[in-house]
Amino acid sequence: MTSSATADGGQDLAEQMNDAVREKFVMGGFLGEGTYAMVHKAHYRHDPSQVFAVKKIKLNAEYHNGIAPDAIREMQFLSELTHPNILKLIDVFSSKDQNLSFVLELAPRGDLEKLWKNKDITYTAADIKAWTNMLCQGIWFCHENFVLHRDIKGSNALIAADGTIKLADFGLARRFADPGTRMTTQMITRMYRPLELLYGCSHYGGTADMWSIGVVMAELVKRDWYLGSETDIQQVSVICEKFGTPTEETWPGVSALPYYVAPEKQNNMVGTTANRIARPRSWWRQEFMLLGDDGAEFIKGLLTLDPQKRFNSRRALEDKYWTNMPRPTKKENLPKEGGGEKAVGDDLKRKGGETPTNGRADKVARKLDFGAM
Amino acid sequence: MSKQPARAAAASKRLAEDGDICPVCKSSRYLNSTMQFKINPACYHRMCDTCVERIFKRGNSTCPIAGCAKTLSWAKFRRATFEDLKIEREVDIRKTVMDVMNKKEEDFETLRDYNDYLEQVEEIAWNLILNIDVEATTGKLERWKQHQKAELDAGPPLASGKGATQRKASQSSKKKDEAETGFTFHGLKKRVAPVKEAPYDPWGGWSIAPQYYVLQDNYDVDWYKRIKTDVHHVAGGHSLQDYCSQALRDAFGGLGVFIEDEILARDTPSMDADVGTEHAVAAAMSGKDANMNVNMDDVF
Numbered sequence: 001m002t003s004s005a006t007a008d009g010g011q012d013l014a015e016q017m018n019d020a021v022r023e024k025f026v027m028g029g030f031l032g033e034g035t036y037a038m039v040h041k042a043h044y045r046h047d048p049s050q051v052f053a054v055k056k057i058k059l060n061a062e063y064h065n066g067i068a069p070d071a072i073r074e075m076q077f078l079s080e081l082t083h084p085n086i087l088k089l090i091d092v093f094s095s096k097d098q099n100l101s102f103v104l105e106l107a108p109r110g111d112l113e114k115l116w117k118n119k120d121i122t123y124t125a126a127d128i129k130a131w132t133n134m135l136c137q138g139i140w141f142c143h144e145n146f147v148l149h150r151d152i153k154g155s156n157a158l159i160a161a162d163g164t165i166k167l168a169d170f171g172l173a174r175r176f177a178d179p180g181t182r183m184t185t186q187m188i189t190r191m192y193r194p195l196e197l198l199y200g201c202s203h204y205g206g207t208a209d210m211w212s213i214g215v216v217m218a219e220l221v222k223r224d225w226y227l228g229s230e231t232d233i234q235q236v237s238v239i240c241e242k243f244g245t246p247t248e249e250t251w252p253g254v255s256a257l258p259y260y261v262a263p264e265k266q267n268n269m270v271g272t273t274a275n276r277i278a279r280p281r282s283w284w285r286q287e288f289m290l291l292g293d294d295g296a297e298f299i300k301g302l303l304t305l306d307p308q309k310r311f312n313s314r315r316a317l318e319d320k321y322w323t324n325m326p327r328p329t330k331k332e333n334l335p336k337e338g339g340g341e342k343a344v345g346d347d348l349k350r351k352g353g354e355t356p357t358n359g360r361a362d363k364v365a366r367k368l369d370f371g372a373m
Numbered sequence: 374m375s376k377q378p379a380r381a382a383a384a385s386k387r388l389a390e391d392g393d394i395c396p397v398c399k400s401s402r403y404l405n406s407t408m409q410f411k412i413n414p415a416c417y418h419r420m421c422d423t424c425v426e427r428i429f430k431r432g433n434s435t436c437p438i439a440g441c442a443k444t445l446s447w448a449k450f451r452r453a454t455f456e457d458l459k460i461e462r463e464v465d466i467r468k469t470v471m472d473v474m475n476k477k478e479e480d481f482e483t484l485r486d487y488n489d490y491l492e493q494v495e496e497i498a499w500n501l502i503l504n505i506d507v508e509a510t511t512g513k514l515e516r517w518k519q520h521q522k523a524e525l526d527a528g529p530p531l532a533s534g535k536g537a538t539q540r541k542a543s544q545s546s547k548k549k550d551e552a553e554t555g556f557t558f559h560g561l562k563k564r565v566a567p568v569k570e571a572p573y574d575p576w577g578g579w580s581i582a583p584q585y586y587v588l589q590d591n592y593d594v595d596w597y598k599r600i601k602t603d604v605h606h607v608a609g610g611h612s613l614q615d616y617c618s619q620a621l622r623d624a625f626g627g628l629g630v631f632i633e634d635e636i637l638a639r640d641t642p643s644m645d646a647d648v649g650t651e652h653a654v655a656a657a658m659s660g661k662d663a664n665m666n667v668n669m670d671d672v673f
């Protein structure tokens with residue numbers, strides 16, 4: 001019911017443009033609901049073959065204009081960053097009820113969290129390498145443009161129709177901080193939050209995102225949550241038990257961080273004294289055996305406690321792990337949601353090779369059987 | 374098929390010769406009369422039951438016959454019959470022939486050509502299975518193998534004008550080459566080495582290199598030194614490098630927009646990347662210097 005401009009209550013130019021954008025799209029089925037948005041499928045009115053996801057931001061009375069800062073940040077950063085591994089923001093419009101809607105690239109194959117949880121899907125070290133590499137490329141592009149994502153997790157790594165990983169949800173993103181500028185440490189979903197944030201340090205950098213990628217990669221390997229807990233304090237314990245409690249030797253300056261507790265003072269805290277020394281290389285190889293020795297070294301680079309020693313996104317992409325064997329799986333061959341049945345079928349086909357033993361020695365039948373050997 | 378009786382005779386002759394020795398452990402049925410041969414229908418390679426127990430009882434393992442590499446499961450082994458022994462030999466011969474005569478339908482101009490080719494391959498296989506012209510046939514096979522290898526090593530034909538004439542020349546000599554192997558296949562396309570897959574590019578083809586400036590390891594500015602040694606910035610992983618390149622990108626970012634300037638800059642040495650960047654960055658950041666002691670706590 002878009003009324004054309006009337007003489008008295010006429011639309012201004014912005015309204016007309018907004019209507020023009022909104023009119024381009026036809027809404028379709030429901031895709032999902034997030035913390036501050038509803039997501040629907042949509043397509044171009046003039047070309048129904050071009051499909052998108054429209055994310056309608058819920059009106060939030062808490063905020064000025066009713067729009068959460070998350071939405072504004074998402075709009076700002078997604079529109080600035082154009083890269084194959086970053087979910088593209090196509091358009092923005094507001095609807096009659098003043099709700100803001102984002103038109104996003106459609107990512108219909110779920111996300112990396114759904115993927116490892118789906119036990120019908122089997123995948124290999126080469127698949128993990130391909131997914132992690134795409135994730136690293138996406139975050140490298142963010143960092144190269146001085147954007148911190150600050151909410152990397154499996155469920156924010158969406159999967160496009162062609163298998164490409166798309167880094168999504170820039171609701172917590174921000175520009176790299178100027179020196180001296182404090183940033184809040186209550187960022188990054190707890191399970192993916194690095195120790196420097198948990199210790200309350202407000203001057204972090206791009207390497208914080210790299211820790212999160214390390215955790216996502218570990219989850220892909222284990223097909224389980226890797227560093228889970230209920231509280232921030234527990235999260236510190238879980239990390240320290242896994243990798244050792246950092247000290248001034250392993251992480252210069254760490255003892256000056258607000259919530260740091262030295263190993264010798266942890267005695268009364270349950271579960272935090274278990275492991276005070278850094279893990280040896282052999283532990284990493286054992287822990288991430290599936291990835292091979294070079295893969296274990298690589299994930300060790302991401303899951304390094306000292307953020308200065310941790311791989312930054314550039315260093316991560318320079319690693320030899322990517323060019324070593326096995327070669328990362330091609331996008332079109334990556335296992336996908338719903339691929340369970342098909343995979344079983346392929347396995348049956350592959351079995352083959354059994355030769356008819358009725359002794360008829362039928363020439364043509366044989367030829368087919370032996371040709372594959 | 375008139376070949377059938379001859380084939381059976383040849384097979385039974387061979388059985389009498391070596392059918393009683395286990396190819397894996399070399400023990401003989403003459404010395405161990407309780408020995409039994411087993412086969413697995415994945416490859417029909419024959420071995421004694423002791424070997425089967427030893428190698429496969431604890432779980433799947435690869436066939437010990439060289440060049441086979443099939444993974445065999447213990448459960449699938451069964452007693453070898455007379456027929457199996459013939460099949461084993463036939464399987465091996467066919468595998469050898471197939472390794473060399475490995476053309477596919479798409480290698481031929483027509484389906485008919487392909488079928489004719491298959492006929493000849495079949496002929497070779499039968500000759501070897503039935504022990505007909507073995508020496509000549511094996512020689513022919515070997516020459517074809519060398520010919521194929523040479524064709525591959527020569528690589529794909531050049532695409533330049535000069536290459537095109539060369540290709541014509543090699544086309545005419547192709548018939549001759551092929552004839553020397555003892556084979557002529559009608560409609561067989563020239564074999565072209567597959568394009569070697571480029572090494573994986575972990576950057577996906579992207580790179581962002583600054584055009585107008587070079588980032589330095591250090592800047593001689595007061596606040597820079599202060600931040601560089603500030604324990605909170607150091608321990609937190611805040612990167613001054615990132616900050617400086619951001620400031621430089623912001624300062625120089627607009628330059629590329631003016632096409633005319635860019636054209637001018639191309640011949641102007643003063644736009645060289647390493648000139649004056651130290652001052653430029655100091656200038657670019659000087660405004661921020663003044664604010665540096667102000668508490669700039671950020672809502673985000």
Ligand SMILES: Nc1ncnc2c1ncn2[C@@H]1O[C@H](COP(=O)(O)OP(=O)(O)O)[C@@H](O)[C@H]1O
Binds near residue numbers: 039
């Ligand atoms: N671009 C997209 N393509 C397809 N589905 C999407 C897309 N974006 C979001 N969704 C779906 O909508 C749900 C909610 O999205 P979102 O608001 O981004 O989640 P959250 O608020 O939990 O981060 C997701 O779980 C997903 O199923």
Ligand SMILES: [Zn+2]
Binds near residue numbers: 398424
């Ligand atoms: Zn034996």
Ligand SMILES: [Zn+2]
Binds near residue numbers: 442
């Ligand atoms: Zn075998």
